[in-house]
C-alpha cells in the first residue's frame with residue numbers, strides 16, 4: 001500500500017482525479033474519492049500534492065527511511081504544510097511558501 005484516502009477528510013473537490021497518471025482514482029456515489037485497486041498504485045505522490053485537506057496519506061515504508069510513517073499535505077493560504085506522523089506518535093511538519101518555491 002502506498003496511499004490511503006481518509007473519507008472523513010475528503011471534500012470531493014476532484015483535484016486528485018485529474019493528476020493520477022494511472023486513472024486509479026474515482027468519485028463514488030457518496031461524493032468522496034476512492035482508489036480503484038490499491039495494488040495498481042505505484043506511489044508517484046501526484047494525488048498527495050493536489051489534496052489540500054490532508055485526506056490522502058502516503059505510506060513511508062522502512063525501505064525509504066520512513067519506518068511506517070504517514071505523510072500528508074494541507075494548504076494554508078500560500079503555505080503547504082507537509083506533515084509526517086510516525087508510528088510512535090511523533091509528528092513533524094515542514095512548511096513551504098509556494099510563492100518562494102521553484103524560483104529557478
Ligand code: SF4
Nearest residue numbers: 010011013014016051
Ligand atoms: S483532492 Fe483530496 S479532498 Fe479533493 S477529492 Fe481528492 S482526496 Fe478528496
Ligand code: SF4
Nearest residue numbers: 020041043044045047
Ligand atoms: S500515488 Fe500516484 S499512482 Fe498512486 S493513486 Fe496517487 S496519483 Fe495515482
